[in-house]
Amino acid sequence: MDVYESCFVSETPPSEEEMDVRKGPWTEEEDLTLKAFVNIHGEGRWNSVARLSGLKRTGKSCRLRWLNYLRPQVRRGNISLQEQLLILQLHSRWGNRWSKIAQHLPGRTDNEIKNYWRTRVQKQAKQLKCDVNSKQFRDTMRYVWIPRLIERICASSESPSGQQPSAAAYSDHISNMNTNQITCGSVQVDSSVMTELSGTSSDSQDAQVSSVSNLTECYDAPHVWNYPNSFQIGSGLSSEILEGTWNIDGGESMESMWNEENIWFLRQQLYEDDFN
DNA sequence: AAATGAAACAACCGCATGTAC
DNA sequence: TGTACATGCGGTTGTTTCATT
Numbered sequence: 001m002d003v004y005e006s007c008f009v010s011e012t013p014p015s016e017e018e019m020d021v022r023k024g025p026w027t028e029e030e031d032l033t034l035k036a037f038v039n040i041h042g043e044g045r046w047n048s049v050a051r052l053s054g055l056k057r058t059g060k061s062c063r064l065r066w067l068n069y070l071r072p073q074v075r076r077g078n079i080s081l082q083e084q085l086l087i088l089q090l091h092s093r094w095g096n097r098w099s100k101i102a103q104h105l106p107g108r109t110d111n112e113i114k115n116y117w118r119t120r121v122q123k124q125a126k127q128l129k130c131d132v133n134s135k136q137f138r139d140t141m142r143y144v145w146i147p148r149l150i151e152r153i154c155a156s157s158e159s160p161s162g163q164q165p166s167a168a169a170y171s172d173h174i175s176n177m178n179t180n181q182i183t184c185g186s187v188q189v190d191s192s193v194m195t196e197l198s199g200t201s202s203d204s205q206d207a208q209v210s211s212v213s214n215l216t217e218c219y220d221a222p223h224v225w226n227y228p229n230s231f232q233i234g235s236g237l238s239s240e241i242l243e244g245t246w247n248i249d250g251g252e253s254m255e256s257m258w259n260e261e262n263i264w265f266l267r268q269q270l271y272e273d274d275f276n
Numbered sequence: 277a278a279a280t281g282a283a284a285c286a287a288c289c290g291c292a293t294g295t296a297c
Numbered sequence: 298t299g300t301a302c303a304t305g306c307g308g309t310t311g312t313t314t315c316a317t318t
Contacts, residue, residue, distance in 0.1 A: 119284055
């Protein structure tokens with residue numbers, strides 16, 4: 001039995017009523033207490049942490065506070081472009097499985113990703129006056145946003161890219177993958193980016209298919225894709241999208257969003273997952 | 277400067293799952 | 298095998314911050 005364990009094998013925990021449990025925002029003092037306790041004894045056994053640290057909190061509350069806020073690895077602040085792309089992709093595959101998505105975004109918590117999705121993506125769906133799970137929203141993403149984005153990926157890939165992984169290395173990496181690819185200049189773009197978001201991939205069968213973050217400013221009918229005859233560009237789309245005035249994160253441009261580094265990063269993450 | 281509404285973030289709750297006994 | 302407890306997850310709600318009028 002280790003030191004930690006010996007600390008915790010003890011009396012039955014008092015009920016919440018008996019404990020006079022504190023709720024609501026954590027104070028700085030509570031944070032320090034929890035941090036110090038976990039630093040000494042390690043994570044886990046949260047009910048014991050709550051009891052022995054002197055915090056009048058539940059084990060659940062301690063765990064949540066530690067995982068979402070106090071953990072040293074936690075990254076706070078703006079979700080980067082790469083992360084936005086990953087969230088979009090992974091959510092299209094797994095639906096609202098936030099913790100699973102979070103595993104692919106080091107330092108980000110499921111709670112943060114969930115909040116991001118709710119506040120940003122669902123907002124966009126609201127602007128479109130449709131549900132994020134609706135066909136209209138998926139179609140908008142599938143036939144308008146994504147193609148436009150990919151077109152921009154292609155465009156940006158042809159510009160100098162500094163210290164990024166080379167396009168050649170990237171092509172080598174994906175050439176072994178059994179995927180359909182579209183060549184745009186020196187970079188190949190995987191058409192699975194499209195099919196995943198269409199909700200037809202096998203992985204998405206058990207997941208609720210949802211859609212895209214602030215992937216806007218995307219309407220500009222890309223010529224690189226074949227649209228189904230039945231799909232009318234612009235049908236039911238908001239004027240912001242149709243006019244290309246739907247801004248990203250308060251003005252961030254699509255150009256900056258889709259550079260070669262982002263594509264490299266995104267693809268790496270996805271293929272690693274596919275083959276794990 | 278104050279009021280109001282929207283957006284972002286933090287935390288709680290209930291349920292599901294895992295594990296030890 | 299059944300039970301109790303701990304932990305993890307996703308949905309929801311409460312609170313704070315920021316922008317607009």
